[in-house]
Amino acid sequence: MLLPQNVAITLQETLSRQLRDAILAGTHAPGSRLPASRALAQTLGVSRVTVEAAYARLEAEGYVRRRVGAGTFVAVAPLAPRQGRPSGDAAIAGLSRRGSATVPDGILPTMPWGRGLHAAVPDLRLFPRVLWQRLQSEVLLKGPDSLFDYGDSRGYLPLRQAIAGYLAQSRGVRCDADQVLVMTSSQQAIQLLASLLLDPGDVTWLEDPGYPGARAALQAAGASLVGVPVDDEGLTWREQALPTPRLIYTTPSHQYPLGMRMSLARRLALLDYARAQRAWVIEDDYDGEYQYDHAPLPAMQGLDDAGCVLYVGTFSKVLFPGLRLAYAVVPKPLVPALAAARRAFDGYSSQIAQAVTARFIEAGYFAQHLRHTRLIYRSRRDVLLEALHPLRDELVPQGFDSGLRGVVRLPPGKEAPWTAAGKLAGLQLRGLAGLYLGQPGREGWMLAHATLDHAEIHEAVAQLSRVVHGR
């Protein structure tokens, strides 16, 4: 009876369903007698065997009782009347306050990104699919059964080790594999940390303008959000003017969205402040791997000896977003609690994907892919800046020295009309307006250079130029 896949629902099933619906609707009162199977078969023009089978099924399910020689009787009461409430209406009434706060408010862009000036994603055409497929096939065919089983909520150990090695060498993160927890996404890392460290109403500082994903995660955790302005050296705060935070969220390598990197002096001052206040700092290093013009500053995590920095990184920008792998590096005492939270929230990440990624790193393909894509993205960045040069009176670039995108600042009052004009011309443009927590400040667009080749960049900027010049 189970799973008549790809075949029509049988006559007997149709009949069972109709009888069931009629009983629940009250067409046959509890205790009333259903027609004899022979009579019903004649009425419906089906075989008696079909009716008998349907009755037997309803009996097994508890809808009817059959007594030999007496007949088939309805065994359950109909569903109570619906009290005039339309189907699904409960859903509207039933959201919690917390749930209502999570309902979409348009700050998170729709997916997928595809390609274009709006798409701060890696160029998926550059990804070595064949190589990946080979590693994946090896894992699927020869990997141990344990990779298919329930897994460790901290992550797959070989991947945690590979991440720790990579972060120590290239990002100045000081950790061993024990401190690395594999996550689905930075989003999950921020959300789990927020849920573990914040009680509803706890003050959290965010850069303003800042990353909407973090805002959504912190909001879902019930944080009381305080926007903190940024200047050319990153987060800038006057302690007296702001409520003391329990958590500070920051993007020091490449501020989201404005693109500056936090100066060393500011990093040290922020660490001192966090330590003094016993506040946590989430350092979101979402695309710090792509540095074009200078050696990367080591992560704040590497400067922290008080154990207050929670480092978050992702494979979404350096491999591909669909991989669904990211990581958090946390002080050792926090590891069991974070692993427990992960277990309670969704369990653990795909160990097969983790095993493939670990092999990709161990074999040196990851370093190779990073070097290759960094060269390409740098040349695309150069082409974009050059192409934008003639528009320099209207579009002022900043934050292009690292990452997959930067920002162009716009003359006051232009962001909204030019974005709308771009949309009419088929050009997706991501403005800054939605990224402010407080009063919107500077106007601008985030422009991504990573997914377009040189010709496509020139074409996109030509379109942009027509939008800006109203032609």
Added chain:
Amino acid sequence: MLLPQNVAITLQETLSRQLRDAILAGTHAPGSRLPASRALAQTLGVSRVTVEAAYARLEAEGYVRRRVGAGTFVAVAPLAPRQGRPSGDAAIAGLSRRGSATVPDGILPTMPWGRGLHAAVPDLRLFPRVLWQRLQSEVLLKGPDSLFDYGDSRGYLPLRQAIAGYLAQSRGVRCDADQVLVMTSSQQAIQLLASLLLDPGDVTWLEDPGYPGARAALQAAGASLVGVPVDDEGLTWREQALPTPRLIYTTPSHQYPLGMRMSLARRLALLDYARAQRAWVIEDDYDGEYQYDHAPLPAMQGLDDAGCVLYVGTFSKVLFPGLRLAYAVVPKPLVPALAAARRAFDGYSSQIAQAVTARFIEAGYFAQHLRHTRLIYRSRRDVLLEALHPLRDELVPQGFDSGLRGVVRLPPGKEAPWTAAGKLAGLQLRGLAGLYLGQPGREGWMLAHATLDHAEIHEAVAQLSRVVHGR
């Protein structure tokens, strides 16, 4: 400089790091002059080029300032003294109340399950890896770039359609693809629903004894948990005696852990009650696909016309846990809010895994795999019950007519000592004691028949017999 993968950290890097550490430790005061590069090179016995490179890097990072003809000066203040707090200590002080409630309390078993009487998981040896690898390779090599990109937090449409079709035909769930949301796990579905529908302190009914995963998820959402007893027909409640719930969590197809199925009369009564109270019902159908002795009862979701049932299912038992795919079926008005919560919590599930699963279902392999494994699991269940028969005075089986495991009830006072004796004999046994919210009731073990072949079952029961008879 980035990513010297698989090579030793260079001399220059070592030197930069030492200087950095010395500056941050206060060995060189802010403004003080570092040795000339020639002198330092001589002292250390390295080339002057190395020292120059290290100084240039520190300057780029903001640690020093260099003035031509004058020298190299420390540019930052040392980190504030640590105030006697050992590293990572902040982690202990810093958990939120909510976070502390999530810290491991031993109710969730450790992973992986492996194989044995304790393992209520599918037999991974039966999984068609080669077939899966072929489908996976097709998706990786020929699938559109969009599968590698950011994805839809509701899930990949072809999989949602395949799930809707399967559920309608085999589980009596009434839905269309719009109402299906793909999740990482049942755990995530329960957790997201709880977070969306419950405010901290909201009363939630759970079956007692019940599923610890649900308990952990609901606890993390701040629910006020009320254990409701179960009898042979499932959940049994006296309305006057219990606080009115906002949410009811139940496992009607195969009660966790006791294994009975909820009678139709009880299902209808529970629906009536939930509707009258405007309470939500989570119907967790975690292994309802495996029915051995009778046609499955249609899901409660299919009986619900008030839109209060939230149906949760998973591929963990019917494919493999490491796949990380499950689903929720919810009333339409709830879909946008649940998708938004998913976006805020971790984003979306791997679209590549979703595409492979969709093809596996569409091609009929899923139905085939279910039929095949159901026959095997049924014969293993038969062998287990037969093997247990000689122990019937001590071990009383129940709940074996569906799913991957049942329960044997034990004489009073025996669960703890026999479980400990089993452990000494190398036999993992999962008792019921930890599954009660209130006072522990009946004693017993959950025994799983799915991962062992006939010979292994006989061997395991022989061990069990020695434990029970103290030999």
